[in-house]
Amino acid sequence: MTAGQGLTGGRPVVLLDDAGPHPGTGVLVVAAAAVDPATMAFVVRASSGVVGVALPEERLDALRVPPQVAGAAGPDATAFAVSVDLRRGITTGISARDRAATVRALADPALRPDDLVRPGHVLPVRARAGGLAERPRPAEAALALCEAAGVQPAAVLATLVGADGDAAGPVAATAFATGHGLTTLAVSDLARPSGSRPPLRRSAPAVIPTRHGPFTAIAFDDGAAEHLVLVRGNPGRGSAVAVHEECLAADVLGSLRCGCAGRLDSALAALGRGGCGAVVLLRAPRRGFAADPVGCTAGRRPPGDPTADRILADLGLTAPTALPDPLADAG
Structure with missing residues (x-):
C-alpha cells in the first residue's frame, strides 16, 4: 500500500x-x-x-x-x-x-x-x-x-x-x-524534485544476534542495489559509523589475502563495546575476487560516500563520527 x-x-x-x-x-x-x-x-x-x-x-x-x-x-x-x-x-x-x-x-x-x-x-x-x-x-x-x-x-x-x-x-x-x-x-x-534519483526503499528491521552482541538489520534498496545497515543501540547525530563495501572473498569465504574481513569485524566489535552506532554494508559493483591485497578495492570506505550518506541521512544519522580503520592505523 x-x-x-x-x-x-x-x-x-x-x-x-x-x-x-x-x-x-x-x-x-x-x-x-x-x-x-x-x-x-x-x-x-x-x-x-x-x-x-x-x-x-x-x-x-x-x-x-x-x-x-x-x-x-x-x-x-x-x-x-x-x-x-x-x-x-x-x-x-x-x-x-x-x-x-x-x-x-x-x-x-x-x-x-x-x-x-x-x-x-x-x-x-x-x-x-x-x-x-x-x-x-x-x-x-x-x-x-x-x-x-x-x-x-x-x-x-x-x-x-x-x-x-x-x-x-x-x-x-x-x-x-x-x-x-x-x-x-x-x-x-x-x-525531491520529479525526475531525480529514486527514493530509498527500506525493509522491515530485524534483530540479528552476533558474537559482538545484537544488531538491528535494515535493508535499503536505492534502485540499483540492495544495501544493509547494522544498527547498534539508538544512534543519532554524531554517532560512530563505519562504511564497508562488500568483499566476497573476505566477507563470505573468510579470505586472509586482504584486510576486508578484519575491518568489518573490527567495526562490529567497536560498536558492540560502545553500544551505539551503525555499520553500512554497501553492495559492491560486479567484480571478480581480489587476487592480492593491493588489488582489492573493497572493504572500508572513506567518509562522504554518496550512497552511504543517503542511507545515513534516512536513518537520521547526521554528522557521523567515523570509526577508526585498524589497517590504516597500523600502516
Whole structure:
C-alpha cells in the first residue's frame, strides 16, 4: 500500500522528519477528514498525546487562528497556531471523540471562524504557502501527501514516542510502522524534485544476534542495489559509523589475502563495546575476487560516500563520527 492509498483509506502513515533539528524523528500523519474516534485514540496512545493538524497558513488566517508566537518562527521551529476546539457538538474537548470531531471540522471547507473556540485541545500547525520547496518539514510534507491522495489539505500530526518516553528515532519509528502495517517514508523523499534519483526503499528491521552482541538489520534498496545497515543501540547525530563495501572473498569465504574481513569485524566489535552506532554494508559493483591485497578495492570506505550518506541521512544519522580503520592505523 502506498502512502497516498493509506491516507485515502483513513490509515496513518509514518513520516520520518529527516530535515528537522532531530533528524529521523517519526511522525504519525492521518488525513484529517478521515479521522474517527478510534483513529484518534490510536494516535494519542502512540504519541505524547499532543495532537496537531497541519493546515495551509492562508486557511488558518481565514479562520482567524493566529500563530502562538507573534512574528516569524525560526527555521526549525514547528509553526504552532493557537489551539482550538469545535464550538458545538463536543463536551470537554479532550476526549478522542471530541478531538476527532474538531479535526474533521478543520478539514471542512465550510468551517467558519465562529465555529471554533480558542484556546482548545487541538493544535493547528501553519504550513508554508511555498510547500516543501520553501520548508521541507512534516507539516508541508503532510499536505503534499494529502494533495497526492486527492483529499482535503488538512492532516493530523503527532510525534511518535517510544517506551522510554523519548521521541521515536528512525529505527523505532520504522519498527512501529512495520508492527502496525503502516507505510513509512521520509520528508526528503517527498521534497525531491520529479525526475531525480529514486527514493530509498527500506525493509522491515530485524534483530540479528552476533558474537559482538545484537544488531538491528535494515535493508535499503536505492534502485540499483540492495544495501544493509547494522544498527547498534539508538544512534543519532554524531554517532560512530563505519562504511564497508562488500568483499566476497573476505566477507563470505573468510579470505586472509586482504584486510576486508578484519575491518568489518573490527567495526562490529567497536560498536558492540560502545553500544551505539551503525555499520553500512554497501553492495559492491560486479567484480571478480581480489587476487592480492593491493588489488582489492573493497572493504572500508572513506567518509562522504554518496550512497552511504543517503542511507545515513534516512536513518537520521547526521554528522557521523567515523570509526577508526585498524589497517590504516597500523600502516
